[in-house]
Amino acid sequence: MATSRSTRNKISKEDYAARVPELREQLIQLQVKLKKVPFPVLLVIAGVESTGKGEAINTLNSWLDPRGVEVFAFHPPTDEESARPYMWRYWRCLPPQGRIGIYAGSWYTEAMREASAKNADPKKFKHALQRIEHFERLLVADGVLIVKCWLNLSKEAQHKKLTKLESNSRTAWKVTPRDWESHRNYNLRNSLGKTLRKATNRTGANWTIIEAENERTRNVAITEALLTAFEDHYKQHRTLPPAGRPNKITPLEPEGVTKLKSLPLDKKLSPAEYVKKRDRWLGKLNQLVRLAAKKKRSIAFIFEGWDAAGKGGAIRRLTNAIDARDCRVIPVAKPTKEEKAHHYLWRFWQHLPQAGRVTVFDRSWYGRVLVERIEGFAREEEWKRAYQELNEFEHQMSEDGVIVLKFWLHISQEEQLKRFRLREETEYKRHKMNEEDWRNRDQWSEYETSVGDMLMLTDKSWAPWYLVSAEDKRYARLQVLKLSCRRIADALEAE
Amino acid sequence: MATSRSTRNKISKEDYAARVPELREQLIQLQVKLKKVPFPVLLVIAGVESTGKGEAINTLNSWLDPRGVEVFAFHPPTDEESARPYMWRYWRCLPPQGRIGIYAGSWYTEAMREASAKNADPKKFKHALQRIEHFERLLVADGVLIVKCWLNLSKEAQHKKLTKLESNSRTAWKVTPRDWESHRNYNLRNSLGKTLRKATNRTGANWTIIEAENERTRNVAITEALLTAFEDHYKQHRTLPPAGRPNKITPLEPEGVTKLKSLPLDKKLSPAEYVKKRDRWLGKLNQLVRLAAKKKRSIAFIFEGWDAAGKGGAIRRLTNAIDARDCRVIPVAKPTKEEKAHHYLWRFWQHLPQAGRVTVFDRSWYGRVLVERIEGFAREEEWKRAYQELNEFEHQMSEDGVIVLKFWLHISQEEQLKRFRLREETEYKRHKMNEEDWRNRDQWSEYETSVGDMLMLTDKSWAPWYLVSAEDKRYARLQVLKLSCRRIADALEAE
Numbered sequence: 001m002a003t004s005r006s007t008r009n010k011i012s013k014e015d016y017a018a019r020v021p022e023l024r025e026q027l028i029q030l031q032v033k034l035k036k037v038p039f040p041v042l043l044v045i046a047g048v049e050s051t052g053k054g055e056a057i058n059t060l061n062s063w064l065d066p067r068g069v070e071v072f073a074f075h076p077p078t079d080e081e082s083a084r085p086y087m088w089r090y091w092r093c094l095p096p097q098g099r100i101g102i103y104a105g106s107w108y109t110e111a112m113r114e115a116s117a118k119n120a121d122p123k124k125f126k127h128a129l130q131r132i133e134h135f136e137r138l139l140v141a142d143g144v145l146i147v148k149c150w151l152n153l154s155k156e157a158q159h160k161k162l163t164k165l166e167s168n169s170r171t172a173w174k175v176t177p178r179d180w181e182s183h184r185n186y187n188l189r190n191s192l193g194k195t196l197r198k199a200t201n202r203t204g205a206n207w208t209i210i211e212a213e214n215e216r217t218r219n220v221a222i223t224e225a226l227l228t229a230f231e232d233h234y235k236q237h238r239t240l241p242p243a244g245r246p247n248k249i250t251p252l253e254p255e256g257v258t259k260l261k262s263l264p265l266d267k268k269l270s271p272a273e274y275v276k277k278r279d280r281w282l283g284k285l286n287q288l289v290r291l292a293a294k295k296k297r298s299i300a301f302i303f304e305g306w307d308a309a310g311k312g313g314a315i316r317r318l319t320n321a322i323d324a325r326d327c328r329v330i331p332v333a334k335p336t337k338e339e340k341a342h343h344y345l346w347r348f349w350q351h352l353p354q355a356g357r358v359t360v361f362d363r364s365w366y367g368r369v370l371v372e373r374i375e376g377f378a379r380e381e382e383w384k385r386a387y388q389e390l391n392e393f394e395h396q397m398s399e400d401g402v403i404v405l406k407f408w409l410h411i412s413q414e415e416q417l418k419r420f421r422l423r424e425e426t427e428y429k430r431h432k433m434n435e436e437d438w439r440n441r442d443q444w445s446e447y448e449t450s451v452g453d454m455l456m457l458t459d460k461s462w463a464p465w466y467l468v469s470a471e472d473k474r475y476a477r478l479q480v481l482k483l484s485c486r487r488i489a490d491a492l493e494a495e
Numbered sequence: 496m497a498t499s500r501s502t503r504n505k506i507s508k509e510d511y512a513a514r515v516p517e518l519r520e521q522l523i524q525l526q527v528k529l530k531k532v533p534f535p536v537l538l539v540i541a542g543v544e545s546t547g548k549g550e551a552i553n554t555l556n557s558w559l560d561p562r563g564v565e566v567f568a569f570h571p572p573t574d575e576e577s578a579r580p581y582m583w584r585y586w587r588c589l590p591p592q593g594r595i596g597i598y599a600g601s602w603y604t605e606a607m608r609e610a611s612a613k614n615a616d617p618k619k620f621k622h623a624l625q626r627i628e629h630f631e632r633l634l635v636a637d638g639v640l641i642v643k644c645w646l647n648l649s650k651e652a653q654h655k656k657l658t659k660l661e662s663n664s665r666t667a668w669k670v671t672p673r674d675w676e677s678h679r680n681y682n683l684r685n686s687l688g689k690t691l692r693k694a695t696n697r698t699g700a701n702w703t704i705i706e707a708e709n710e711r712t713r714n715v716a717i718t719e720a721l722l723t724a725f726e727d728h729y730k731q732h733r734t735l736p737p738a739g740r741p742n743k744i745t746p747l748e749p750e751g752v753t754k755l756k757s758l759p760l761d762k763k764l765s766p767a768e769y770v771k772k773r774d775r776w777l778g779k780l781n782q783l784v785r786l787a788a789k790k791k792r793s794i795a796f797i798f799e800g801w802d803a804a805g806k807g808g809a810i811r812r813l814t815n816a817i818d819a820r821d822c823r824v825i826p827v828a829k830p831t832k833e834e835k836a837h838h839y840l841w842r843f844w845q846h847l848p849q850a851g852r853v854t855v856f857d858r859s860w861y862g863r864v865l866v867e868r869i870e871g872f873a874r875e876e877e878w879k880r881a882y883q884e885l886n887e888f889e890h891q892m893s894e895d896g897v898i899v900l901k902f903w904l905h906i907s908q909e910e911q912l913k914r915f916r917l918r919e920e921t922e923y924k925r926h927k928m929n930e931e932d933w934r935n936r937d938q939w940s941e942y943e944t945s946v947g948d949m950l951m952l953t954d955k956s957w958a959p960w961y962l963v964s965a966e967d968k969r970y971a972r973l974q975v976l977k978l979s980c981r982r983i984a985d986a987l988e989a990e
Binding site: 021024025027028031032053054055057058061062063065066067071073074075078079080104105170171172173174276279280282283286287312313316319320323324325326327328329331333337338362426427428431432 | 519557558573575665667778808921922923
């Protein structure tokens with residue numbers, strides 16, 4: 001779909017006064033409808049400088065019911081933001097389902113700012129646009145409506161506007177040196193704007209160009225763009241029920257299960273051997289983590305595995321090598337209500353480590369292609385799409401310096417049964433068991449197939465899977481330490 | 496209550512192995528009980544260096560059900576943190592009711608770090624301790640259980656421990672130059688620790704000193720401190736029902752209502768006069784806000800007033816003077832479920848402006864002494880305590896450079912009725928009305944009394960109340976602009 005352009009003639013004061021009540025009523029109706037559908041609306045107000053983006057947002061905000069709207073504006077990144085993957089700051093600012101986020105400039109502001117700086121690298125701009133495109137694509141696929149308005153003003157009109165404001169002592173304060181500077185850069189910014197719109201115009205996230213010379217026309221055009229896009233989206237939107245448990249889990253990549261099943265589970269370590277080797281590897285890991293921190297690299301450990309495979313224990317030994325202040329363990333359980341009202345990756349973005357820090361995920365985003373696939377919490381097109389989404393998610397982390405390591409802790413069905421029984425017998429371990437564990441166990445072969453597909457489809461150079469035999473806990477813990485050291489050392493050397 | 500000291504003899508390996516399952520079972524039982532009571536538990540692990548705080552936390556964390564615990568550790572403040580009032584970063588990290596937060600070092604770390612630096616100002620330390628004491632007092636009053644463990648180690652034992660670790664090639668990595676540095680500073684840190692404990696030891700937030708030479712003894716002692724404190728707190732804890740609507744609202748400060756009622760409501764402005772003056776004051780305000788930003792001062796505008804008094808309109812005009820990227824409007828509605836599971840000030844702390852930015856609160860923390868008092872959502876001792884809590888809250892903001900302004904927009908009962916009727920007649924305004932508005936209106940005199948008390952008890956030099964006649968919207972909007980300019984100018988001059 002092409003960029004549409006809202007070119008209407010200047011609206012007179014009288015027409016405006018007549019029109020506004022109707023628009024306001026429609027906006028309120030939009031919000032009433034929105035509350036009942038499982039998607040949020042993002043309204044992006046970007047464009048040329050001196051087009052009154054702030055005024056337009058204030059006006060629109062005053063027409064909407066404030067309890068359902070939030071306005072977001074972005075300064076150059078803070079250090080908490082620049083210490084994290086590029087898009088982190090925008091994932092922080094997403095409204096949940098049923099609400100509207102209005103973005104002053106949005107993610108486009110920073111991309112434009114960087115690209116219009118002196119000696120800007122055009123490749124960096126292209127890269128930023130790719131990330132934005134990817135971000136919006138993920139959201140659109142999830143049902144989010146993104147309405148993007150590009151406020152336009154000719155160079156002449158901009159000059160006229162600034163001059164007029166400056167000439168009146170009552171309004172001169174509205175003009176800052178920055179305004180004149182961007183006026184001088186008009187041609188560059190205009191051409192960057194074209195590139196930007198072309199690269200990020202897509203169904204579900206189309207640009208509407210809005211002539212902003214007259215503020216009444218501008219306000220009406222933005223409101224109409226929002227109303228029209230919402231109506232279209234609302235009509236097309238169907239609330240699909242979750243798939244329900246599928247009858248059969250068919251492998252996408254049958255090799256995966258074979259690989260999983262062929263892992264030898266007979267490796268063992270004696271307590272004495274373990275203790276001797278453990279301290280040495282802990283020391284090595286400690287040094288590597290500190291070296292990574294010095295280089296401002298962060299590390300994301302992802303632990304997946306069968307119930308009772310010993311994830312908790314392995315994580316505890318691992319984190320003993322790391323300063324508690326530099327390390328967070330995130331236990332991933334069922335999403336909360338708030339988390340469910342967002343994109344499934346939202347909650348994980350919140351927890352990405354800062355540069356130089358470590359995050360350990362005890363279970364992870366792979367739930368999407370495991371439990372959600374098997375229980376039918378995600379529809380087929382959703383979990384199938386997820387392999388690529390997860391690869392891209394980890395690729396973004398890796399590009400921004402995060403070292404990603406993924407472990408699958410593997411045990412046999414017999415060993416699991418033994419451990420389940422032990423848990424039930426041990427008072428302080430009983431809380432770890434519930435019916436779900438037994439139900440999951442009954443679906444061993446469905447999980448095997450899904451794990452196999454996961455291993456085949458998401459084992460990437462930037463985020464490799466390590467398949468670890470966990471039949472013997474000591475062996476598994478040592479393997480985790482060794483593999484972690486190897487991976488971190490490799491990642492630091494490859495710099 | 497005095498600091499208690501947990502001095503037990505060294506626990507043997509065998510005793511430990513026998514003891515641990517029992518402790519673990521008790522911890523799990525604690526968590527089961529905790530889920531059902533409306534308070535969170537904060538476990539602070541502070542103390543001398545090289546006492547294995549991290550290890551102790553890892554162990555405890557592994558004994559608890561990870562779904563109910565979060566571990567927090569603090570580095571020196573990030574720029575997002577140092578751009579906000581001192582305690583902001585700790586308010587960010589509070590668990591909700593029913594959960595446990597474990598703090599490695601906690602708010603005490605930063606206070607100790609500052610105080611043990613070269614040329615540290617003792618007054619600053621004292622001030623930090625006051626703030627911490629205030630913070631903990633607020634939480635304790637709200638029913639939070641704070642368990643504070645101070646891990647102790649003699650200078651000799653510390654030396655022995657570091658030397659032993661260093662002498663073994665497998666454990667030498669555990670010792671960093673920072674460890675030796677704090678060893679050299681042992682006496683200073685030890686004496687600061689004493690001062691700190693003395694200043695912050697109070698019922699509900701007592702210190703337990705734990706001898707940490709032996710790690711088994713240490714782990715058991717921390718766990719026992721937590722279990723004992725919890726049992727005490729649990730027994731004393733009574734789930735009090737909310738008060739229910741009180742029969743009568745009796746003024747605490749009868750002068751307040753008189754003051755409110757005597758505000759002349761006949762001030763008016765013609766449209767022409769208004770427009771002329773408005774632009775001039777908007778310009779002045781814009782300059783002042785920019786000057787404040789340059790001086791890294793932030794501004795918090797608080798708007799309270801009768802329903803339909805025109806808060807939204809006044810806020811809109813005000814924000815027209817401020818760059819949208821520097822300004823956030825926070826509409827304050829009923830607390831969400833998550834917000835209700837925290838201290839009532841928690842949600843407001845999240846929204847405090849960064850240095851140089853502006854936050855406008857459309858309604859605010861004063862709900863505590865208005866709607867919560869009148870409807871009985873807060874018990875009498877709670878709302879009565881709140882005046883001082885709110886004063887202290889604003890005082891902290893002010894000390895850290897936030898300019899605080901509070902407006903009460905006042906209208907007559909007749910004017911409100913007129914505006915309610917107009918809202919009901921205007922399609923796009925109808926959503927603004929609900930039954931609650933009519934119910935609140937029926938309690939006009941209860942509100943008058945409560946507003947009067949609020950004006951008398953929370954009108955402070957660092958956070959003054961401005962009583963604005965809003966019978967004429969134009970007059971009110973201009974007054975808000977003028978008073979804002981005056982207050983900001985005064986605050987900047989007083990620096």
